[in-house]
Amino acid sequence: MMINYLIMNFLNNYQIGGLKMKKIGVLISLMVLITMLPLTSAMTIPLDNIIIPNTVDSDPPDWATGGFVGVLGLTNEMGRPESYRGYVAGYYEKEKFNGRFAGVIAQRNASEATGFIGGYIKGPFLIGIIGNLSTREYKPIVGIGSTNQTHAYYRLMSLIGPTMYIACRYNSL
Numbered sequence: 001m002m003i004n005y006l007i008m009n010f011l012n013n014y015q016i017g018g019l020k021m022k023k024i025g026v027l028i029s030l031m032v033l034i035t036m037l038p039l040t041s042a043m044t045i046p047l048d049n050i051i052i053p054n055t056v057d058s059d060p061p062d063w064a065t066g067g068f069v070g071v072l073g074l075t076n077e078m079g080r081p082e083s084y085r086g087y088v089a090g091y092y093e094k095e096k097f098n099g100r101f102a103g104v105i106a107q108r109n110a111s112e113a114t115g116f117i118g119g120y121i122k123g124p125f126l127i128g129i130i131g132n133l134s135t136r137e138y139k140p141i142v143g144i145g146s147t148n149q150t151h152a153y154y155r156l157m158s159l160i161g162p163t164m165y166i167a168c169r170y171n172s173l
Contacts, residue, residue, distance in 0.1 A: 060173055063100075064091035068152070070168025072105055072117075075155060081165050084108070088117060088166055098122055104133070117141075117166075126154050130164075 060067060068091070071084035090103020098121065105115035116138075119128015124144055131138025139161065145154030150171070156164040 060091050061102075063093045064173060065093050065099075066170055066172045067091050068101070068103065068168045068170035070152075070166055072164060072166050075163045075165050079155065079163070081167070084167075086110075086114070088168060090117070092121075092170065094121070101128075105130075126156070130156070130158070 067089070069089040070087070072086045072088045073084035074082050076082055086105050086107045088103050088105050090101060092101040093099050100118070100120050102118040103116070104113035105117055106112065107114050113133060115130065115132050117128065117130045119126060119141070124146060126141070126143035126145060128141055129138040130141050139158050141156045141158045143154040143156040145152060150169055152166070152168050152170060154166045156166065
């Protein structure tokens with residue numbers, strides 16, 4: 001309680017050049033927000049390096065060092081996985097904790113691929129795209145996850161849409 005009083009007293013009474021500290025804090029916050037906003041909206045994903053496959057062939061691409069297969073689903077408000085909505089399969093290229101991946105998504109009751117996913121992995125972080133094969137519309141995604149020797153789990157987020165997860169098994173070629 002005493003700390004709150006001291007902080008509020010400082011913010012309300014301390015002045016620099018005639019401006020109260022509270023106003024200076026608001027101004028600095030607004031300047032940082034206005035400065036950072038163009039940086040976040042200007043971030044692009046280099047689509048030239050992401051291969052968007054139509055199917056997962058039995059012959060992997062030249063760049064692939066391994067393959068993955070798993071499920072894609074939605075998470076609840078607490079971030080816990082709910083039932084899966086579809087399947088995901090594809091290939092990855094990985095050196096230590098860095099790499100790229102490309103794959104297809106099939107809805108739960110579909111026999112053919114209905115979507116695609118691709119991007120880059122840097123340590124526990126993922127950045128990429130997810131989209132629809134028929135319309136070729138996509139949206140950028142970011143994620144955070146973990147891997148062990150045989151399995152990976154990533155929680156994916158986008159500006160638009162629900163929070164998703166991918167749980168998959170992977171192996172080297």
